[in-house]
Amino acid sequence: MGDIATLANVSKPTVSRALRDSPLVTAETKALVLEIARKHGYAVNRNAQKLRDKHTNTIAVVADFKSFPGSRLADPFSFELLADVAQALSMRNKDLLLCAPAEESHETYQSILASRHADGIIFLGQGQRDPMLRQLAKTDAAFVVWGAVAQDQPYCAVGGANVRGGELVGARFAENKRRRAVFIGGSDKHLEMKQRRLGFEKAFIAKQPSATVGHIAVSDFSYESALAAVTAYFEEKNKTEYPDAIFAASDTIAMAVYKALRDRGLSIPKDVSVIGYNDNPHAAWCSPSLTTIRQDTRQAGSLLVEQLMLMLEGRKPQSIMIPAELIVRES
Amino acid sequence: MGDIATLANVSKPTVSRALRDSPLVTAETKALVLEIARKHGYAVNRNAQKLRDKHTNTIAVVADFKSFPGSRLADPFSFELLADVAQALSMRNKDLLLCAPAEESHETYQSILASRHADGIIFLGQGQRDPMLRQLAKTDAAFVVWGAVAQDQPYCAVGGANVRGGELVGARFAENKRRRAVFIGGSDKHLEMKQRRLGFEKAFIAKQPSATVGHIAVSDFSYESALAAVTAYFEEKNKTEYPDAIFAASDTIAMAVYKALRDRGLSIPKDVSVIGYNDNPHAAWCSPSLTTIRQDTRQAGSLLVEQLMLMLEGRKPQSIMIPAELIVRES
DNA sequence: TAGAACAATGAAATCGAAAACACGAGCAAA
């Protein structure tokens, strides 16, 4: 910056002001400085800026790419969410630091903020880290979470209306006169999964009091483990006990269900209805196309960013639920 | 840092050295400083560090999330690649700055480096930005690109063996005695697409000299535009001219082909063979399961990072092709 | 025409860490 100043025959502060388009410098000087800076490919050093300004203008985004080490991709839903968060941040001119932390402790995340790596954190996926997040909330850390929105939560979360989503599925199965429904998804440690299951069971049984509801637990949300879980389930039941409706907690799991049903020669939806969650692109493309629950990731992304910005301005953020919509297709 | 120094009864540089585990300080002092720092939740200010050190330890990754504005996700392949690049970077303790630049010019990217935002750039997807990249290569910018590897390229690229991939498909169709093959993919401005098409046509015609090869161009790689393009293609042909083999430049496009064929009551693979590209997870799940070309994104990610690191060390990087593998399934 | 108000600019201090350099103590060799 000193060089530019010399070249323009002004002082460093003037260059700084010109570059930040301050009203304190003449249009003439401004133009001169800008021209010289451009010509020499000069760009202000962001690190000096960050040091001086004491804020970094960047947000750390924590995403779990792999549902477990060595597996293939997590559900594409996470990526849509990431893409939409990225867009929301870029609209506010914030930089996005993508984190896949090695160690999962609140100290790790505190130090991201303490070291001025980022001004705030967005967690894409609450998963099983609720206890850690509660710890983190005790500090003055600025963060928001995509996940279940609950009553007693000491931190700000934005998430789908999971209970409602479950209810929609339960009601739909009931309407179609299904009698042996099964939920397949994660354990109750996963708050979102628990909400979906609860809403589902309640709504289904309310309308079909004499029907039954089962539960298949999967350890992670990969296709492989879901397939293993469903297969095991079928193998220990005899044919008369087979479900006639399956609610999969994600579309990826639903694909594993499709496979298991096809292997057994069961037809979808005649023998068994299937409903998924998230409305992955290919839910619409597969055959039969998959009925599923859609959550608007675009809206989710911008709400997450919006609430975090509120926190950074010192204002109070709000936990928000975004609607769940049943997309009825063939399954 | 000054405070920690006072508390530990030493000077700032000693704290600095202790924290960086320098051999110049006593194990005793080191332990004391570490303990005090931990207790007070102190973390070194990364921005001051970056300013002083003149390098940022962060890499900018440019990813195109949307194939065109307003569309849904780009092909999941990009995300697998992103995930694997993220992992490769985190193994080297590099931070990942995710960029979705508004303006696509070499100046934009130069200024990311000039402003010390990042030390280097990884472009995930060459797309149509080859001319821009050539401009950028004229500067001393450190960057690598996922995309087509070509002879006269003035920059370092890591990419799939697209010609070879195309050849595998062409050979496979020829083996199956197909006579009217069609390639559906992007224009020749997209170097990767061009390579796939060329390899395909050459290999197919070589083994089936009397056969024909057609070409359907799609503007972007979304399901919707692919479906529109295929549909239009079928509508202007009469039945006898229908292809009996279709090579889709991505699995997403292949799904659109599936849909179009199903709509016309054509059976896969009896009437028409279909082969895709990338081996998306659900290529294996759909029915009939999709024969496709696999590229190892894990390897791609670590090679991209490795070559970039070479550049940053001042050594000469190398463009590298990773193998294409034909995954034979039902289609 | 003096004095105030104002507009544009410059000098110096600051952010937090790290490297260069300096220094004193302890020890070995001469």
Add this chain to the structure above:
DNA sequence: TTTGCTCGTGTTTTCGATTTCATTGTTCTA
């Protein structure tokens, strides 16, 4: 006993931009 070296530590300077605060002219008002 003196010189010279190593070891641990402290002093000082530096990185580059920005924000006081001070300083010029300039214009306007009484």
